[in-house]
Amino acid sequence: MKKRTNFWxxxxxxxxxxxxxxxxxxxxxxxxEMLRGIRSFAAYQAVFDDPQFAETFLFSNQMAxxxxxxxxxxxxxxxxxxxxxxxxxxxxVEFITxxxxxxxxxxxxxxxxxxxKNPVVIGPVMLLQAPTNSVLGTNALLVAGYVVLAMPYMYRxxxxxxxxxxxxxxxxxxxxxxxxxxxxxxxxxxxxxxAALLSGALLTFAIVVGELTLANFLDRPAxxxxxxxxxxxxxxxxxxxxxxxxxxxxxxxxxxxxxxRGRGGQAQVAGAR
Amino acid sequence: MGFLDLINIRKTFGAADAVAEFNLEVERGEFVSFLGPxxxxxxxxxxxxxxxxxxTAGQIRINGVDVTSKSPNQRNVGMVFQSYALFPNMTVxxxxxxxxxxxxxxxxxxxxxxxxxxxxxxxxELDNRYPYQLSGGQQQRVALARAxxxxxxxxxxxxxxxxxDAKIRVELRGEIRRIxxxxxxxxIYVTHDQEEALSLSDRIVVMSAGxxxxxxxxxxxxxxxxxxxxxxxxxxLNQLRCQVVxxxxxxxxxxxxxxxxxxxxxxxxxxxxxxxxxxxxxxxGAANGENRLDGEVLSVVFLGAVVRVQVGIGSSVLTLDxxxxxRLTLPKVxxxxxxxxxxxxxxxxxxx
Numbered sequence: 001m002k003k004r005t006n007f008w009x010x011x012x013x014x015x016x017x018x019x020x021x022x023x024x025x026x027x028x029x030x031x032x033e034m035l036r037g038i039r040s041f042a043a044y045q046a047v048f049d050d051p052q053f054a055e056t057f058l059f060s061n062q063m064a065x066x067x068x069x070x071x072x073x074x075x076x077x078x079x080x081x082x083x084x085x086x087x088x089x090x091x092x093v094e095f096i097t098x099x100x101x102x103x104x105x106x107x108x109x110x111x112x113x114x115x116x117k118n119p120v121v122i123g124p125v126m127l128l129q130a131p132t133n134s135v136l137g138t139n140a141l142l143v144a145g146y147v148v149l150a151m152p153y154m155y156r157x158x159x160x161x162x163x164x165x166x167x168x169x170x171x172x173x174x175x176x177x178x179x180x181x182x183x184x185x186x187x188x189x190x191x192x193x194x195a196a197l198l199s200g201a202l203l204t205f206a207i208v209v210g211e212l213t214l215a216n217f218l219d220r221p222a223x224x225x226x227x228x229x230x231x232x233x234x235x236x237x238x239x240x241x242x243x244x245x246x247x248x249x250x251x252x253x254x255x256x257x258x259x260x261r262g263r264g265g266q267a268q269v270a271g272a273r
Numbered sequence: 274m275g276f277l278d279l280i281n282i283r284k285t286f287g288a289a290d291a292v293a294e295f296n297l298e299v300e301r302g303e304f305v306s307f308l309g310p311x312x313x314x315x316x317x318x319x320x321x322x323x324x325x326x327x328x329t330a331g332q333i334r335i336n337g338v339d340v341t342s343k344s345p346n347q348r349n350v351g352m353v354f355q356s357y358a359l360f361p362n363m364t365v366x367x368x369x370x371x372x373x374x375x376x377x378x379x380x381x382x383x384x385x386x387x388x389x390x391x392x393x394x395x396x397x398e399l400d401n402r403y404p405y406q407l408s409g410g411q412q413q414r415v416a417l418a419r420a421x422x423x424x425x426x427x428x429x430x431x432x433x434x435x436x437x438d439a440k441i442r443v444e445l446r447g448e449i450r451r452i453x454x455x456x457x458x459x460x461i462y463v464t465h466d467q468e469e470a471l472s473l474s475d476r477i478v479v480m481s482a483g484x485x486x487x488x489x490x491x492x493x494x495x496x497x498x499x500x501x502x503x504x505x506x507x508x509x510l511n512q513l514r515c516q517v518v519x520x521x522x523x524x525x526x527x528x529x530x531x532x533x534x535x536x537x538x539x540x541x542x543x544x545x546x547x548x549x550x551x552x553x554x555x556x557x558g559a560a561n562g563e564n565r566l567d568g569e570v571l572s573v574v575f576l577g578a579v580v581r582v583q584v585g586i587g588s589s590v591l592t593l594d595x596x597x598x599x600r601l602t603l604p605k606v607x608x609x610x611x612x613x614x615x616x617x618x619x620x621x622x623x624x625x
Contacts, residue, residue: 169358172325173416176343176352177372187371191362212407 026248031239043236047244050237052226057209060223063139064208067146071154074147076197077263079158080189083167097155100148105213109150112141113217138218145214150204157203161196162189187232202252274336276301277322278458279425282331284317284442291317293484295331296455302457304450306470308505309480315463319429319482322461324348335426351420355432357412365415366400367389390418393452410441417449421456428453428460434469446473469508473496479503501622504549511550511588514624517542523616526586530566534619545624550582550595554618557604562615566591570608584612 034042047053082093100108113132120128131137167189174184190197215222231238275298292314294339299305307315320326324345333341340348359368369390370383375432375467378386391397394414404412406436413433420428424490430449432443450473453460464470470477471491479494479502481487487499498504505512515525515532520541523547540546560566568584568591577597584591593612595601604610 085512165361166356166358168358169354170360172323172345173358173360173419174371174375175325175352176323176345176348177375177419178349179371181344186362187375187515188362192360194362237298239600272526 024243027239031243034236043240044244047148047240049238052221054221056108056221056226058212059221060209060215062144063146063220063222065204067150070143071147071204072197072201073151075151075158075195076190077157079162079186080154080167083159083162086169091131092102092157093151100152103143105149105211106217108145109214109217111143116141126147127238132218138220142214142218142222145218146204146208146211149214150207153203153207154200157196157200158193161193162197165192176182186211198255199243205252206249274334275335276303277461278334279318279322280334281343282318282321282324282333283329284314284321285329290334290483292321292328293329294484294503295470295479297488299459299461300376301459304453304460304462304473304475306464306474307460307480308464308467308470308477308507308559309486310465311480313480314483315465315478315480316431318500319431319461319463323350323352323429328593340572349426351423351425351428353413353416353420353428353430353433355435356408357404357436359412359416359419361404362470363397363403365399365402365404365407365537368404369400369422370518371419390422393421393455394418395447408441409437410445413437413445413446419450419496421452421458428458430460432463432465434464436469436533437597442469449473457539471507477586479506481506501547504622509552509592509594509615511548511552511555511591513548513550513586513591515546515548517544517546527550527620529566529567530586532566532619533563533616535617535623536620538621540623547622547624549620549622550591550614550618552592553579555612555614557593557595557610557612559611559613561613562618564616564619565611565613567609567611570606570610572606573603575603584610 031043032039034040034046036041053121078093084228116131116137117133119126119130129137131141170188170192171184174188179187209223210227211222212224212228216225225242227238230241277297279295279297280291282289284292291445295314295318297305307318309315317326321328324340324343324347326340331341332339335350337350348443362372366387369387373383373386387400388397391400395415396411396414396418397408399411404415407415413436415453421552433444433449437445446469449462459462461472462470474491476488476490477494478488481502487494487503489497492505493509499509500511504510512552513527513532516530517525517540518524518526520538523536523538525532525534525538525546527548534548538546556562566584566586567585570584571583571590574581575597580595580597580601582593582595584593591612
């Protein structure tokens with residue numbers, strides 16, 4: 001009986017691995033066939049030789065980093081406050097954070113362009129030049145848009161992390177020991193959210209680096225549009241790029257695993273005794 | 274004026290009073306328990322002292338200083354929670370030293386205090402452990418050390434033993450009292466467990482439905498309850514519905530049998546009253562007092578140190594606790610038995 005269970009267990013694992021690995025191996029194969037008849041890394045060479053690759057990749061990484069910082073600054077205190085003080089608003093807040101799934105990015109970007117192509121004016125006072133007229137302004141719009149796109153993932157990650165600990169009692173314990181709000185968030189809440197924040201950050205990173213619509217319509221030199229362009233005009237390089245980005249993603253996942261395991265307490269946050 | 278004064282405290286949630294007319298003076302170094310069923314307002318009152326809930330009305334003074342409007346982190350009040358609430362990301366030493374780190378004490382001072390506190394809770398070796406590596410009892414000791422490390426003026430404990438096993442509970446109860454005596458710290462202890470309250474406290478505040486029923490020492494609360502609620506909530510109690518026969522002589526009638534009481538009877542002859550009796554004051558046989566009731570044994574429960582027997586007197590049921598002895602012969606269900614007790618064991622309350 002036991003043997004049977006084992007067999008079927010392995011069967012499903014292998015089936016899943018085949019499903020997952022076959023396209024990957026196929027892509028890898030294809031990316032190595034740029035030069036007729038021999039296996040070579042010519043496609044990878046071509047990718048790395050293109051200065052646009054480095055430029056756009058760097059740009060998107062910077063945007064991703066800014067997006068992660070902005071969304072952490074926005075969502076950690078929000079989710080914390082909702083948990084602590086207004087738990088009955090949680091469904092409402094959750095609904096709002098899910099909006100980007102329903103509203104396509106194209107609507108978001110056209111909305112932004114329509115509003116921010118004009119100067120920001122309150123009454124007779126002009127606060128800001130039209131943001132779309134400057135590189136800085138457009139980048140800011142791009143990051144703002146990314147924050148919205150990443151919101152469902154980031155908020156959910158933070159929310160899950162907060163659910164796994166007794167936010168209210170930990171906060172009160174810290175308060176009674178003399179800690180103020182800033183100390184509580186930095187010394188008590190954030191460290192216990194580390195694993196959750198890392199996974200949120202990784203998802204945000206993945207979304208931003210591959211994002212096409214916002215970057216395209218705001219006309220920024222991002223990695224998404226570059227990928228898309230390359231896919232339109234080349235055969236082997238996109239395959240090589242897929243493998244590269246896949247490797248990067250796995251490296252990031254591995255890092256998260258290591259970091260969340262590294263400090264004893266983290267992995268055990270939810271494990272009450 | 275005491276060291277900790279609660280003056281006319283009231284707290285309303287919506288339209289309902291969670292706590293009302295709460296007045297209490299606690300002396301320096303005193304151990305006071307708030308005892309009551311869940312929802313009686315004991316935890317709410319404790320949270321108001323800690324500063325987590327602002328009182329709707331009234332004043333809280335610690336050492337003569339009005340702290341009513343101060344935030345929790347300005348009150349210098351130590352708090353221990355039912356769920357321990359240790360910071361999972363910090364070691365035992367990190368947890369215990371947290372309060373001093375927050376107030377930017379020098380490193381050496383923190384290290385010394387942590388060492389002192391861990392010695393106090395008898396866990397000097399475990400400073401590098403993380404909370405998840407400790408048992409529940411150990412975690413609660415660390416939580417106690419953490420609360421005491423800031424040298425608080427008042428220590429508050431919110432059902433600190435409720436999440437622990439029976440044996441650990443009794444052990445830690447003794448530890449808490451020992452440490453409290455050693456430091457002479459003013460302590461408020463919230464519990465729904467009467468045994469904890471009776472065994473630990475200098476004084477007990479029995480609460481029900483948001484107000485104080487009685488304040489007194491454990492002996493006083495148990496033996497001289499002022500209200501029917503206190504009488505029935507603390508300890509096991511027989512409440513027998515009787516008719517008054519002779520109010521002046523303390524003479525009552527229970528199912529046709531006579532019952533004598535030393536306590537004054539305020540109702541007139543013929544009126545119904547409740548006669549109150551602790552099970553441990555009753556004995557089998559006729560030798561233990563002027564009151565003798567005949568009845569039938571309904572159940573016998575062997576609890577170890579105590580044998581609890583229920584005797585039916587007509588339609589009333591009397592609970593009797595006999596101390597266990599090896600030579601004891603347990604009564605059998607269905608036996609006819611005489612139960613005796615002295616008149617001073619009986620006190621009378623108006624029937625509601």
